[in-house]
Amino acid sequence: MFNIALFGVGRIGRIHGQNIHDHAQTNVYSIIDPYKAGREELAKKYNAKIQTVEEAMQDPNIDAICICSATDTHVNFIEMASQHGKAIFCEKPIDLDLAKVRQCLKVVEDNDTTLFIAFNRRYDTHFNELKTRLNNQAIGQIESLIITSRDPAAPPAEYAKTSGGMYRDMTIHDFDMVRYLMNAEPTTITAYGSCMVNPEIGEAGDIDTSVVVLTFASGAFATINNSRRSGYGYDQRIEVHGSQGLLTASNITENSVKQFGDQGAIESNPEYFFLQRYAEAYKNEWNHFVEVLGGAESRSPGIDGERALALADAALVSLTTNKTVVL
Amino acid sequence: MFNIALFGVGRIGRIHGQNIHDHAQTNVYSIIDPYKAGREELAKKYNAKIQTVEEAMQDPNIDAICICSATDTHVNFIEMASQHGKAIFCEKPIDLDLAKVRQCLKVVEDNDTTLFIAFNRRYDTHFNELKTRLNNQAIGQIESLIITSRDPAAPPAEYAKTSGGMYRDMTIHDFDMVRYLMNAEPTTITAYGSCMVNPEIGEAGDIDTSVVVLTFASGAFATINNSRRSGYGYDQRIEVHGSQGLLTASNITENSVKQFGDQGAIESNPEYFFLQRYAEAYKNEWNHFVEVLGGAESRSPGIDGERALALADAALVSLTTNKTVVL
Amino acid sequence: MFNIALFGVGRIGRIHGQNIHDHAQTNVYSIIDPYKAGREELAKKYNAKIQTVEEAMQDPNIDAICICSATDTHVNFIEMASQHGKAIFCEKPIDLDLAKVRQCLKVVEDNDTTLFIAFNRRYDTHFNELKTRLNNQAIGQIESLIITSRDPAAPPAEYAKTSGGMYRDMTIHDFDMVRYLMNAEPTTITAYGSCMVNPEIGEAGDIDTSVVVLTFASGAFATINNSRRSGYGYDQRIEVHGSQGLLTASNITENSVKQFGDQGAIESNPEYFFLQRYAEAYKNEWNHFVEVLGGAESRSPGIDGERALALADAALVSLTTNKTVVL
């Protein structure tokens, strides 16, 4: 049994908390959060201690920490945990500043710490089936990858300021999937963005609609289609064209009921957002982290967090200069 | 080039007329119909003669007749054409009276006449693909066949009186498909019917909703689901379960557009009715009839018309006696 | 927190055990099973007591029992628990003998006991969405219900002898769904059965392939298509035709990946069997039972178990007499 300290009791912290609790080999040992009511609620629910950051870091009973706190706390918590010999499960991103991320990963490397970046889509059953088939050459050599990722509804414009912008906050998942599925690093990136959903997002200096094209040494391409608002749920699709055919992973619908009548045949929309769509992925992710605690090789180590952020930064350069960035 | 005399210029007569015209080896030679305006319109359109029944039967230039006239004229036209050595393409049914049908087929047999029953579904591309796979043992031995056939909207109640009732008029196509796909004759038939669409149909002595179950010596079953009104277009589906899997032929939709929004994901309904759904089947059917004129073996000879009607009659006995009929 | 005694640690007992454990308001209090290794494993896993039947029945700490033991123990456990004032969650069937079931339900009624029959499909998200829409008159009045239920692979022939036969063991779920969805009791039932999957099943006196037709006073029909072996996973579909359209609930596939190539476009099959297909339904079912413990009205009380068994018995009469049974 691994004792886990849970940092952060927000929406995503609660998901991981439940999965930590449900897993036969892990245990919510303690809760750390500046928000009193929240930490007390979860501590009670899981019969866990309430600790300060320092207490948790120094508690020899704790095997690993699960970081679900605000983005600007991640680097600090990672470095502290690394120095105290604890394994780390960290929600993306490590940080919005690439230099800080690199510095942080240096600490992690120096201490030989397990740092697991929670890129949830890597643990989705459907995308992994697709990945497995790519690895098995089911469609030969990859020629074109198209990722569609549209959120159901745009966040408040103020969010744009703290989130690091759409590329660092939202597209970063797609950048990671590009790297994961292509099994190669892109050679160029070109970003096209506009503000079509909410003008206030534009006034805040961000975009809400985007296309990004990445090219690879093999001659292959990857395209990412993003919008902050779909109008029909969370649109999460992947399409890979290869030398011998096509693989697609389509959306998961809310239910399988179809209604035929005067107005046509109506199916349910894609599951509404990440909490629904990736509920199983979060479980798989935690299962894998426990395997990593047990010695298995991580499928999303810290370097993946750095690389995805580097692509987000390059996309932003391309967007603001209207030029292709050579990587 | 085969010269064809077209009997009947109603809805179905016009479809066959166009296909006769379009086919490189056939020609609308003459039009026979008591309705003056209609026969003149088509004669002009196809540059064809207008003839009486007797003229057509005796005209040595005519190779075959295409019977699209009222049901109660079919037997007479078939027998006359048979006696005059003409090949016959006949819309279903041969007649509503099984004894008359048998007598008529005797005449056809005695004269060694080509009699082709226009069971359009046998010539549908999709159902034929399914049939081909059944023949190729794609799913092993057939265990269960389910045919769904629902018209888009019920005919007027008066139609029930002249049509011979739902089993002889509508389900007869399904009875034929059961025989065609099972490649065997059923051993029992049980019919369940009710009047749920339009009470006037019930008052006219007919039903509008039905389930029919047929059993086979092999242990297999066939089920036919019928309604005179679907509410969503023409529902024409087939499902066959076999010892090694399942084959389905689904509906053909009006178009491939799908719209996602607040209300869900909406596709277009199945094509509205037989004129749309089987437009290609009618072409294929005529193409095959021309092959038969050229010496090929018919895929829907007169006997198929008799057998399907016999099943309709047996279904009616079952319905009125509330008992299974052993065939 | 409700303390639950779990009777039976087989496949289905383990599913319910985990759901009892995961639910915030229930707790696996004790394990009862004649199989020593199994009961010890689960007792350890959930930190639960090991009890005899009598100990559990007399333990005042126990609020409810969860019966997942062999079918022939159900009635005894239900009656004992009823007499000891415990709520009961019971896997179907109550018993294979209708008289015993009725006697048992009398005891339950006399003691005013909560008896919850675990008809899992009533708690499936997809089927419930369909049910909700039927209730909301989304397609008007129901005219035809078609349930397709095919297991992935046939059980051993010996199973036929102890299971009560296909209708009491497998189709009983479909009988329950017919009642649940039609919201009415059928007036007649006719069963057609054969042995096409495994001759040994026939030699054991059972069937493995079946069609059952039920009629209703409204004029509506319900058809159940069953096979003990599909060849492509667990086929669980529902289709309801009504006066204003059609509702379908299709299979849930193993994943959303589709592969296009030389051989066509391949999707994954339906989820393999009930453990996968109804994993979420089992959770929902337990959630609802906890609500019932809290005072909510049960959506599957004991009477539903009786009625479904009565239909299975009537189907068997129909099958063996080759006649429609009036209910």
Next chain:
Amino acid sequence: MFNIALFGVGRIGRIHGQNIHDHAQTNVYSIIDPYKAGREELAKKYNAKIQTVEEAMQDPNIDAICICSATDTHVNFIEMASQHGKAIFCEKPIDLDLAKVRQCLKVVEDNDTTLFIAFNRRYDTHFNELKTRLNNQAIGQIESLIITSRDPAAPPAEYAKTSGGMYRDMTIHDFDMVRYLMNAEPTTITAYGSCMVNPEIGEAGDIDTSVVVLTFASGAFATINNSRRSGYGYDQRIEVHGSQGLLTASNITENSVKQFGDQGAIESNPEYFFLQRYAEAYKNEWNHFVEVLGGAESRSPGIDGERALALADAALVSLTTNKTVVL
């Protein structure tokens, strides 16, 4: 009845020839082709004259010419026909040289000639349904258009030399669809191309795999995904994301049969190539041309041919300079 002179009896000429013949208001009046056997075959089939180019141009009985000859003859035939007062139906492209196209359109304009560019996709039932809904604001304002167009198999490398390259030969259809669906002219274009299908195509100076991104003043984007070889038939899909939802037009499959078994659920692939996929579009196109002959406004006048070629040229500049081209 309009008399049509058919220029060219190749694959596409035969399609239009048949449609001209089948249309109630048009007639294959004469055939013009340097290939003797071909012109004689079609002349016989349609009971048409054989003419030289000059004879056809000067024949006062001819209302319109249908140009299906080699690309490098188009401009000459258009100009001649324009000067002789004949309406023109011309297969794309007008020419591979934009300057020549513009000069040609000048002649057409000066003579006030009807010039109809046969962009077949504009006449596809499915794409037009999508277009109609866009016009009706079914999904609000367009934000992102994604066109996928993959041929089933690459042409011989020599073809690259005469065809004008992938952008002018193949993508030109997609450029036209972008303009047609967006109902606006793009402001920038960026092309990414590589040679992944056949190295000989690269050696001939062409590409076989490409992504093109076009931006619009509204902030919207259009992306075109192309490959000269799909491995699974002709991939022709359109997806439009708007402010209120999504519209997709999916592929049309060869048939509606689906087979479930050990290997999964297999559907048929998309129809193989343009002859199958757009057979109906070619009919619709000719129907519309006849309406234009009758005075209706053309939905694909000469200017559309010029604009699509200009985009192809700009794409080529972008490809060779690795830069975005401002239009």
